[in-house]
Amino acid sequence: MWRPIVPLIFFFAGASAGIPKLDKNLAFRSPFFDEPQVGPSFAHDTAAISRRNTQPTRRDTVDAAQFKDEPYPGFFTSDFSNAISIWSSGVNFTHSGRAFLQLNSEFEGDPFDTTIILWTRAEPLPTNAGQLPDQSVPVCVSFKIGTTRDLGNPVDSGEAFTTYDVDFTVKVEVTGLKPDTMYFFQFADCTNPTVVSPVGTTRTVASVDTPAEHVNGGKPLTLAVFSCSQFQTGWFNAYGFAAHNTTADIFVHLGDYVNIKSLSSLPCIGRAVLGRELATIQDYRQRLGQYRSDPDLQFAHQSAPWITVWWDDHEVANNGWKAGSSDSNDTTAGCTFSPSGACFTDRKFAGVRAYHEWMPIRQVDAGDQFRIWRNFQIGKLLLTPVSVVVSLADEPRRSLMGSNQEKCAFLPILSHSKVYKLIYLGLMDTLDQSKSRGAVWRVVGCVTSSSRDAWDGYRANRNRVLDHLYNNHIDNTVILAGDSHANWVSDLARAIGVEFAGTGTTSTPDFFSQTDFNQAVNTSSIFVKDNVDLQWSEGFFRGFFTLSLTPTSLNATYYSMRNVTFRNSDGFAIASFLVNAGDNHLARPVAGGHVLSGALKSQVVN
Known part of the structure; x- marks a missing residue:
């Protein structure tokens, strides 16, 4: 009773x-x-x-x-x-x-x-x-x-x-x-x-009108950039190393914060994921919770604010697009083909709902196929549009971004009533606006790589973006990318900017050896030799990179973790790249002519 x-x-x-x-x-x-x-x-x-x-x-x-x-x-x-x-x-x-x-x-x-x-x-x-x-x-x-x-x-x-x-x-x-x-x-x-x-x-970040030299109290503003975490393939040592051993002011995650797959753990890792391939809201909630059981991810979340790009694909379903994924869609056959037994739209709604609950992101717009891109203005030092898929053949209407995302981005501004309002500007318009207000750097966070090598399926879309940057003299554009589980550094075509793409926190690439260091370096040499824009390739180690910005230069430092099969803080810097404001390309010699892993173009014999 x-x-x-x-x-x-x-x-x-x-x-x-x-x-x-x-x-x-x-x-x-x-x-x-x-x-x-x-x-x-x-x-x-x-x-x-x-x-x-x-x-x-x-x-x-x-x-x-x-x-x-x-x-x-x-x-x-x-x-x-x-x-x-x-x-x-x-x-x-x-x-x-x-x-x-x-x-x-x-x-x-x-x-x-x-x-x-x-x-x-x-x-x-x-x-x-x-x-x-x-x-x-x-x-x-x-x-x-x-x-x-x-x-x-x-x-x-x-x-x-x-x-x-x-x-x-x-x-x-x-x-x-x-x-x-x-x-x-x-x-x-x-x-x-x-x-x-x-x-x-x-x-907090600097207000929009703060002079670039005064942002962050005059000290370099440092972003720690991550992507592609998979619980069962390694411990999240990179998060802890970044929180303990760098001066990161903001953590940026470029997608695949969680992975929907339920593959067995690697030998000696000892941490398999719970549950099946994700389908229901309880599945997604359980997976998010388990990922956050990693002690280094916990500490990183307690140490600095995060800006997360959602989603890549593994937050919801592998290789997802608006009508389905690699193993599910909304047809009778597509629903039954899914290992989870769920139709794609059901999975999408469940994944989005759980992500909204578990991550401190603001609301986004569903009117244009779940518009998810948004921008951050940090004084006059930089503009950071995130969640823009710019790994965007020749068909002019073909666009991985979609016409509205190509034209429309998400810009939060502070109104006179002290309430945040939202206006919609195109990616190109946003870049124009950042130039007109005097921002030094334009940092675009992307899900996938946007260099020439990765854009070849969407050349017209890529060329429209590059043409706009070039024809409007918009310089100091820096693209940050993830997804490929390997490190890549490129000068963008037409000398209008640079791209820094990072490896996975633990997720491994398919085309680099994870057991033979020399074989991985040889693979990098082939990539660098065959791709005109690519200046450095590396795929043996897991890790992250930092981007430190000042009004006159930026420095990208890549960090690698020696071993992710158990929890440790054994990390080291393998390469560092300088870009001087106004140059729109990597300073020469690239990486000072020396890296500890991978291959530099300057060292590859053509």
């Missing part, structure tokens, strides 16, 4: 009190702007969730006349029908980096100049009797952010509810921050403030 004094639930007056705290959690929103609240793939109706929380329960069926208000801590009204309850038997910030490979409870991303998104996950703990809340009971999480690690004088704070509907994830946008400033933040259990997450570190 439901007893009158229940230790696991707090009560607050008024059903409407819960709605603002539910709305505070951005995970309840649709991943997309202006989409109806239909099904699990779009927005959750927080008013309905709040009403669900106030429906009569077993406790409400007991005659309330015999009870007094005093025995109920936190209960501020005798009107049981209006009581809203929250879980008070404790929570576990399951991604807190504690023992047993628990996950990182703190993650921040999409930094603007005065706002940033914070993320956590707060799973309710069972009572001593083993009870867990039913679906009607939310968890309340508080947060605060300030300029000192002790958070004694927070600049923003608040509370938000989370429920099973969003896998107990919490996404909040903190506001009123100063541009180009370091901050610390922390979450806590509303009902027990002593239960807290670790203190995380984040920062």
Whole structure:
């Protein structure tokens, strides 16, 4: 029988009190702007969730006349029908980096100049009797952010509810921050403030009009760039190495943050993925959670804000496009062919929904086949459009980007009302705008490589972009790319910029030997010899690279991890490349004429 004094639930007056705290959690929103609240793939109706929380329960069926208000801590009204309850038997910030490979409870991303998104996950703990809340009971999480690690004088704070509907994830946008400033933040259990997450570190970016020489306090602004992680093929040592051993201000991930495949782990790795090839929202949630069990990924998320490009393909389905993937589509045969037994659209919606819950990204536009690209202006030092697929034969209408993405990109700007609004500019228009406002560098984050070698299936699309850069004298363009699981550095055609493509965090390429170093170097030599733009190729090691920018130059340093079969911090720099502002090509000799792995064009005999 439901007893009158229940230790696991707090009560607050008024059903409407819960709605603002539910709305505070951005995970309840649709991943997309202006989409109806239909099904699990779009927005959750927080008013309905709040009403669900106030429906009569077993406790409400007991005659309330015999009870007094005093025995109920936190209960501020005798009107049981209006009581809203929250879980008070404790929570576990399951991604807190504690023992047993628990996950990182703190993650921040999409930094603007005065706002940033914070993320956590707060799973309710069972009572001593083993009870867990039913679906009607939310968890309340508080947060605060300030300029000192002790958070004694927070600049923003608040509370938000989370429920099973969003896998107990919490996404909040903190506001009123100063541009180009370091901050610390922390979450806590509303009902027990002593239960807290670790203190995380984040920062805002410089405001749009900040002179380039003043961005980041006059110090080089450094991006750590990653792509292609696969849990069962290696430990995520690169994330930890970057967080501990570089001065990265922002982490950039160019896609395949998770991998939908369920292949066996490599020998001696000892960490196979859970579940099958991803199909349902529970599949995607489980995989995201397991990836974040890696302790080095946890630490990296606690150390700096992240900008993530979503998605490449393995976030949803292998080699996906608008109508299907390599093993599924929406036909009868396509649904049954999928190893997961799901049609492609169902998988796509489930993957997008889970990604929206688990990652601190802002909403995007579904009006144009799930428009996902967006831009970040960091003072007058650089513009960073991300999620643009520019690995874009001769057919003029053929475009991997699609006409709207080729013409339309996503630019967040700060309005005079202090509210972020969104305007749509083309990729080309965005590049024009960055030049007109005096930005020194244009850094374009891409899913796949955009050099001549990788664009040959979409030559007309590639040429339109390159023509625009060349004909409009838009210089200092830097393309960052992932996807190929190998390192590539190129001068772009027509001397209008450079491209830095990075290897996988753990994912391995098909065409480089992973056991014979010399054979891998020989393969790189062939690639460099046969491709006119390619200046360096390397495919033996897994790792990442950093990009450090100043008003006069940029430096790209590639880091390799010696061994990813067990957790370690044994990494080293294998190559460093300089680009001077205005040159639009790599400084010579490329990489100073010396690399520790791979092949330089200057060293290859034609």
